Amino acid sequence: MDQRVPILKIGGVLLVSIQIDLQDQSVLALQEDLAEKISATGAHGVVIDISAVEIVDSFIGRMFATIASISRLFDADTVVVGMRPAVAITLVELGLTLGGVRTALDLERGMKILEQLRTRDA
Amino acid sequence: MTADAERAQTLTDLLRANSEPLIDQWVSAVAALLRGRSTRVELEADFKEFFAALLPLVGRDGKDTGGPEFAEIRSLLEEYSRTRVRAGFTPSETAASVFSLKRQVFDLTENSDDPQMFRQLMAFSGLLDALGLLTFEFYARARDEIIREQSEQLLELTTPVVKIWEGVLAVPLVGTLDSARTQVVMEKLLEALVETGSEHAIIDITGVFAVDTQVAQHLLKTVVAARLMGAECIVSGIRPQIAQTIVALGIEFGDIVTKASLADALRHALRREGVDVVRREAQ
Numbered sequence: 558m559d560q561r562v563p564i565l566k567i568g569g570v571l572l573v574s575i576q577i578d579l580q581d582q583s584v585l586a587l588q589e590d591l592a593e594k595i596s597a598t599g600a601h602g603v604v605i606d607i608s609a610v611e612i613v614d615s616f617i618g619r620m621f622a623t624i625a626s627i628s629r630l631f632d633a634d635t636v637v638v639g640m641r642p643a644v645a646i647t648l649v650e651l652g653l654t655l656g657g658v659r660t661a662l663d664l665e666r667g668m669k670i671l672e673q674l675r676t677r678d679a
Numbered sequence: 680m681t682a683d684a685e686r687a688q689t690l691t692d693l694l695r696a697n698s699e700p701l702i703d704q705w706v707s708a709v710a711a712l713l714r715g716r717s718t719r720v721e722l723e724a725d726f727k728e729f730f731a732a733l734l735p736l737v738g739r740d741g742k743d744t745g746g747p748e749f750a751e752i753r754s755l756l757e758e759y760s761r762t763r764v765r766a767g768f769t770p771s772e773t774a775a776s777v778f779s780l781k782r783q784v785f786d787l788t789e790n791s792d793d794p795q796m797f798r799q800l801m802a803f804s805g806l807l808d809a810l811g812l813l814t815f816e817f818y819a820r821a822r823d824e825i826i827r828e829q830s831e832q833l834l835e836l837t838t839p840v841v842k843i844w845e846g847v848l849a850v851p852l853v854g855t856l857d858s859a860r861t862q863v864v865m866e867k868l869l870e871a872l873v874e875t876g877s878e879h880a881i882i883d884i885t886g887v888f889a890v891d892t893q894v895a896q897h898l899l900k901t902v903v904a905a906r907l908m909g910a911e912c913i914v915s916g917i918r919p920q921i922a923q924t925i926v927a928l929g930i931e932f933g934d935i936v937t938k939a940s941l942a943d944a945l946r947h948a949l950r951r952e953g954v955d956v957v958r959r960e961a962q
Contacts, residue, residue, distance in 0.1 A: 649907065
């Protein structure tokens with residue numbers, strides 16, 4: 558039952574690809590894991606791929622903002638990629654606009670955004 | 680009963696004997712009424728059929744037009760009304776086609792002072808009234824059908840999402856926006872963004888004549904949803920009156936990019952895509 562979301566490291570970027578139905582418990586576990594991993598690797602960016610996520614609730618919606626805030630403390634940028642139309646509509650209807658989170662259509666564009674942010678900061 | 684049948688016989692006989700001139704006058708009267716929008720040949724063909732179907736019904740008062748004896752004339756009238764609706768005739772013009780026969784028959788029997796004949800005429804008049812009302816009903820029904828068909832067609836062609844450049848989609852909105860329609864537009868646009876991998880979408884509302892808070896709300900939601908997916912929306916073609924309404928209603932567009940025309944919006948999107956449009960030296 559204890560499903561964990563894998564966190565993969567690609568260069569200076571951590572890739573979180575969510576392939577399971579998210580429970581509140583796994584969301585909390587993911588936040589913990591990610592915080593540890595960023596601090597351990599010193600990653601400069603986090604990509605959350607949610608192209609396989611079809612159902613969201615307000616808790617998951619807030620997860621993105623929380624992860625972004627956590628990453629920011631480690632000076633890492635967060636990009637949410639591959640959001641499905643239905644998910645986007647749901648989040649808007651829930652009134653969650655993910656203010657501080659960057660978004661991209663797919664993983665490739667998300668990586669490009671992080672690349673740009675990094676070169677701009679450097 | 681036999682007396683009744685005999686009585687009816689006389690008017691039927693009279694009508695049958697004078698069918699040729701009667702139909703001719705009937706056609707003339709209706710043709711004059713329709714002012715040349717139906718040819719005499721067409722009317723004559725229709726009315727000959729009516730007349731043939733009507734003859735066996737003479738003597739009835741038209742109270743039971745739903746009965747099996749009326750099946751033939753009903754289908755004829757239905758067909759007639761249907762074609763009239765499609766040709767753009769008014770309901771009164773259509774019903775008058777039936778009523779004008781009355782005048783011709785009255786003229787024909789004018790000289791008769793037979794009280795029996797008078798009674799038959801009354802019944803015949805009632806019959807024609809009933810048939811006239813029937814055309815009215817068929818007319819209304821046919822028109823309802825057309826309206827239904829059209830509203831279905833309208834839904835089908837709601838809103839196309841078109842790709843106008845690599846990475847740029849456009850949604851030209853036309854007509855009135857309601858919740859149901861905006862929902863469809865929103866979903867179609869977001870799906871198209873994913874499918875084509877476009878990062879820019881232009882929502883053009885040049886064809887939208889009224890915007891209220893709800894419609895604006897829907898537009899804003901669409902833009903925010905697109906943003907969540909990683910795409911930017913540009914709203915273009917806001918009419919002067921609509922701009923005034925939006926300001927008067929206090930709707931905030933926030934940091935959403937709005938442009939006066941689709942062309943401006945496209946230029947903006949291209950610039951964001953990193954495309955430069957340069958005019959070539961004239962040849």
